[in-house]
Amino acid sequence: MNDTGQRSAIVTGGGAGIGAAVVASLLERGYAVTAIDLHFDRKHDDPRFLPVEADARDEGRCRELVSSTPDLRLLVNCAAIRPEAPVLDQTVEGFRAAVDVNLTAAFVLLQAAASAMDAGGSIVNVCSAAAYGKRHLAAYGASKAGLVTLTKVAALELAEHGIRVNAVLPGTTDTPMLQQVRRPSSSGGRSPRNVTQLVLKPAEVASSVVRVAEDPMLSGAVVPVGLLPYEW
Template identity: 40%
Template structure:
């Protein structure tokens, strides 16, 4: 899809599937030219095809978010950058005493440092009214069996607030979304017993859809929310009201 400076441009990382694909599709519906950034070429192109079939504008950007040179090359070739959605991340489940320092380093590198690196590359290309939305997790409040993931997502929330304060004078707004239990391949891989346990902790009794997170991103990316920055929006079916320690 040919880029046009007339259309706002959004970079969405990890948008080859799941929540990221839903975000990319929603932003394309809202008129953005979406850069589908993903490590997997086939998945990225599938998202682009889905957007194109619906009449939207998108292009694939296949890259490793840990590669700062690739990030710089990406942002420099775009005609403009209006929104950055940092969705890409990794997750695994292990008890605290089964973790090693390397597990923390790996999660921080992908879930946190890559967020910072893309923002650092993109911010000089953004104008007043630009939006950054970081996908954290409800788990940043604390959860069992993935302390490394919890710590990295808590750091994403801290980074979001720090960036919001520093960028506010420039008119660039930064917020985070903390999804709870969402219907993704990770959830589908749970045993029926484990899934039932998780759903029992939901006030709504159900998991959310990727589109629920996408709608929240669209809300924060819109100019009607230009007085919101440094906030964390929970998309968790009310889980933060209480009810247990599961994610």
């Protein structure tokens, strides 16, 4: 896909929502982008865009994609599933699935990408305010809390290699995943956990992801997008 020395990025969950918005933003900034997802709501008519229909849990396939991507500069871990159930009703199968997609797959890609990157490489993990506790999101929240810790540990260990690792923590964002589970508030409207009290757009979160990814002075940070610290 990229034999011109152009900088490359890999985005998991790049077929819809925040991941798709990140892909679009990176293409605008001149990256060659490999996007991994089960299916794609949007495909760009751009020779620098490579959509790969694959499961982020497929370790062999993901490691192969990393090894075949020249001049890899950026990894964005955005793939996620969001099972919702009271803790007493949450199935072990659903809990394991959330950990596998949201945390283990991110670890595999992080490990593979960091091994392939030169100094100056960047990794951004898309987390969630649910990492700090939210009713009915034990599986999702626990997996995202693990991703926060993975971010901090990887930042410490990869600093000597010149690779930065950060996380972004979006407030309520209008994505297909949220639309599937969102319930109206008592007033009949949405109840976003955002500073503006408005539901964020994926492009707004993607803009923050790119800023964090490209800030050479930032590593080990968990950056809230539209959230105040007390809302975590």
